[in-house]
Amino acid sequence: MAPFERISVKNLTKSFENADGGKKTIFNNVTFELNPGAVLRLSGASGSGKTTFMNVMSGLIKPDSGSVFFGDTDITSLSEGGKDRFRAENIGYIFQTFNLLAPFSVIENVYAPLAFAGKLPKNYKDKALESLNKVGMKEFAAKKPYHLSVGQKQRVAAARVLFADPPLVFADEPTASLDRNSSELVKNTLLELNRKGTTLVLSSHDPIFDDVKPDIDFDLETGVLS
Amino acid sequence: MKYAFILKAVLHSISHRKFSVFTSIFAISAAFAFLAATGCISFGLASTAVNSSLAFPLIVGPAGASDTTLVMSTLFNTDKPAGTLDYEFAEKLEKDERVSAVFPIARSDSYMGIPITGVESAYINEISRGFSEIGEDIEAHDIFSENGRKCAVIGAKTAARYEMKVGGTFFGSHGSVGDEDSELHDFEYIVCAVMKAVNGPEDFAIFTNLKSVWEIHRHGHHHHHEEAEEDEEDGDHHEAAEMHCVHDMCVDIGNKHHAERKITAVLVKTKNPVFTAALEREYSENGFTSATDTGRTVRKLLTYMNKAEKAAGFFSYGTLFLVMIMVFVTILTSISERKREMALMRTLGIGKLPVSLMIFLELLFISVFGTAVGTLGGHALLAFCKPAIDFELGINLEPFFFTGIEIRGAAYTLLTGVTLSLAAMVKIYRMNLVEEIAKD
Ligand SMILES: Nc1ncnc2c1ncn2[C@@H]1O[C@H](COP(=O)(O)OP(=O)(O)O)[C@@H](O)[C@H]1O
Numbered sequence: 160m161a162p163f164e165r166i167s168v169k170n171l172t173k174s175f176e177n178a179d180g181g182k183k184t185i186f187n188n189v190t191f192e193l194n195p196g197a198v199l200r201l202s203g204a205s206g207s208g209k210t211t212f213m214n215v216m217s218g219l220i221k222p223d224s225g226s227v228f229f230g231d232t233d234i235t236s237l238s239e240g241g242k243d244r245f246r247a248e249n250i251g252y253i254f255q256t257f258n259l260l261a262p263f264s265v266i267e268n269v270y271a272p273l274a275f276a277g278k279l280p281k282n283y284k285d286k287a288l289e290s291l292n293k294v295g296m297k298e299f300a301a302k303k304p305y306h307l308s309v310g311q312k313q314r315v316a317a318a319r320v321l322f323a324d325p326p327l328v329f330a331d332e333p334t335a336s337l338d339r340n341s342s343e344l345v346k347n348t349l350l351e352l353n354r355k356g357t358t359l360v361l362s363s364h365d366p367i368f369d370d371v372k373p374d375i376d377f378d379l380e381t382g383v384l385s
Numbered sequence: 386m387k388y389a390f391i392l393k394a395v396l397h398s399i400s401h402r403k404f405s406v407f408t409s410i411f412a413i414s415a416a417f418a419f420l421a422a423t424g425c426i427s428f429g430l431a432s433t434a435v436n437s438s439l440a441f442p443l444i445v446g447p448a449g450a451s452d453t454t455l456v457m458s459t460l461f462n463t464d465k466p467a468g469t470l471d472y473e474f475a476e477k478l479e480k481d482e483r484v485s486a487v488f489p490i491a492r493s494d495s496y497m498g499i500p501i502t503g504v505e506s507a508y509i510n511e512i513s514r515g516f517s518e519i520g521e522d523i524e525a526h527d528i529f530s531e532n533g534r535k536c537a538v539i540g541a542k543t544a545a546r547y548e549m550k551v552g553g554t555f556f557g558s559h560g561s562v563g564d565e566d567s568e569l570h571d572f573e574y575i576v577c578a579v580m581k582a583v584n585g586p587e588d589f590a591i592f593t594n595l596k597s598v599w600e601i602h603r604h605g606h607h608h609h610h611e612e613a614e615e616d617e618e619d620g621d622h623h624e625a626a627e628m629h630c631v632h633d634m635c636v637d638i639g640n641k642h643h644a645e646r647k648i649t650a651v652l653v654k655t656k657n658p659v660f661t662a663a664l665e666r667e668y669s670e671n672g673f674t675s676a677t678d679t680g681r682t683v684r685k686l687l688t689y690m691n692k693a694e695k696a697a698g699f700f701s702y703g704t705l706f707l708v709m710i711m712v713f714v715t716i717l718t719s720i721s722e723r724k725r726e727m728a729l730m731r732t733l734g735i736g737k738l739p740v741s742l743m744i745f746l747e748l749l750f751i752s753v754f755g756t757a758v759g760t761l762g763g764h765a766l767l768a769f770c771k772p773a774i775d776f777e778l779g780i781n782l783e784p785f786f787f788t789g790i791e792i793r794g795a796a797y798t799l800l801t802g803v804t805l806s807l808a809a810m811v812k813i814y815r816m817n818l819v820e821e822i823a824k825d
């Protein structure tokens with residue numbers, strides 16, 4: 160894992176247009192700083208804007224105004240190609256659903272992002288298997304995602320993050336609708352990464368994460384930072 | 386390394402969507418089979434026509450028959466003859482010193498839709514390349530000599546298709562010379578020889594003794610009038626001087642055998658092309674017959690065929706183009722279904738270029754592979770259907786003949802494929818996939 164610089168979120172605002180043409184503000188003028196290895200917890204009811212905040216923060220969608228600095232780099236001002244490269248090098252994702260590429264096998268899903276970036280380590284297959292082993296998915300390495308349960312897919316997504324070992328991980332309700340065992344495995348993966356210094360942005364109202372003390376809690380429902 | 390993985394991803398993606406890829410490629414193949422068929426069929430027809438026109442420079446038929454009818458009804462066995470003429474004309478032509486040989490023919494009966502043509506032994510000697518099977522008592526060089534009177538000589542393809550063997554018998558469904566006359570009884574033929582393949586329309590033909598064609602009419606009418614079955618094998622005694630009607634012309638068979646000697650055409654070998662032209666004129670203007678210079682008529686037919694081939698070619702291009710559009714619509718629809726997948730790739734940091742390149746390569750693969758498999762598969766399909774097509778059209782189709790039309794078709798397909806692939810790539814490159822996935 161590359162050492163990661165401090166993240167500065169400055170005056171970030173995002174709103175969507177309503178069906179009736181009116182504006183719906185999701186978050187307004189948000190400013191905070193996140194140290195390397197810290198945990199940012201996004202909370203709030205469904206529809207309050209947790210996913211939107213993650214998308215803006217990781218450069219997937221543009222904010223109305225404001226910026227997100229990773230060290231000296233403002234991701235909101237990067238070109239699309241620049242954002243792609245930045246994501247490939249620095250960010251790991253676990254989405255709530257639809258995490259895996261259907262045409263690829265489980266193990267290929269684990270190393271695909273680095274393979275596309277041309278950054279595979281020498282013994283990538285062993286490393287990928289090791290990551291899969293940690294989430295109990297080693298024996299599924301050659302299977303296609305089609306054959307996996309929701310929980311198994313989510314564990315593969317966790318293994319992908321483990322394999323890439325990025326300095327920053329976004330996990331959007333990673334344990335929603337998972338069985339207890341899968342939830343534990345995903346949670347442990349995230350905590351292991353965080354212990355080793357990965358900055359973690361976590362959105363979840365799963366009580367399984369209640370023992371994880373966030374450095375910052377951002378409640379999208381109330382807009383309160385703590 | 387990076388590009389190797391993109392290629393691998395393309396192959397994965399293709400094998401993941403085997404069914405739609407296979408369907409696309411099959412559709413392209415089918416369109417190409419069309420194109421290939423157009424070329425191969427006309428090639429088969431053309432080579433047949435050219436060979437025949439060399440063998441018989443002049444064809445004489447009944448008055449009023451057009452040039453094409455004369456050619457089609459004799460050399461290709463397709464058209465119906467336009468009527469009949471007297472055998473005397475053949476005899477007269479034979480005595481003409483400008484003529485080296487005459488081959489009178491009479492189309493009459495048919496078996497399973499295949500016309501049975503009455504000819505003389507000399508005609509068989511002229512067209513055959515030997516026999517794959519011949520009866521023991523049959524004289525190969527005078528196949529219709531006395532003991533082979535009801536003898537039928539079968540073309541190679543017909544024999545194979547209907548499993549006809551020497552000694553076997555079959556019934557012709559009878560029509561009178563040049564005309565249908567369903568009231569007449571069926572006439573039994575005995576297979577006395579099977580010809581080796583000559584790669585011409587003769588392979589699909591059935592020949593019999595010209596005399597037995599004349600015989601059918603006596604027999605048929607005899608049965609018809611007497612409603613008896615007594616004289617199946619008494620073809621030699623027709624002493625009874627009964628009245629007998631063929632073509633609204635009633636003759637007395639007992640006494641006037643000659644009045645019955647009707648044929649449908651005479652194929653003529655002339656000594657040189659100048660004589661051909663002179664004879665054509667004479668026999669067109671005498672009021673009883675019409676005549677055509679085979680070479681000229683065949684050339685004219687080939688010109689038409691060329692035009693028809695071109696028209697069919699354009700039709701096939703149209704089909705091909707529609708198929709391509711269909712294939713791409715299918716693929717583009719699947720692309721919109723794949724937006725999520727592509728968006729996921731993008732969020733995983735896989736760049737715009739690799740993602741759109743993947744789609745480009747995938748479509749390119751389908752175009753190139755579809756065209757390659759299409760052309761070869763089209764010909765293979767044609768080779769597979771060859772027996773049926775041969776038979777339906779009565780030609781020897783050359784399934785692996787590649788025409789210019791087809792080569793151009795392949796080029797257009799590739800060009801269209803590459804253009805559409807590029808367009809899809811640009812569209813995907815421009816699409817804000819990440820916004821797409823962020824929407825829900
Ligand atoms: N692309 C979009 N266009 C318009 N409205 C959107 C879009 N994305 C999200 N929304 C709206 O923004 C709100 C927040 O959505 P989201 O961020 O998915 O919430 P959460 O992740 O907390 O459930 C919802 O009301 C949603 O309908």
Ligand SMILES: [Mg+2]
Binds near residue numbers: 209210211331
């Ligand atoms: Mg959400």
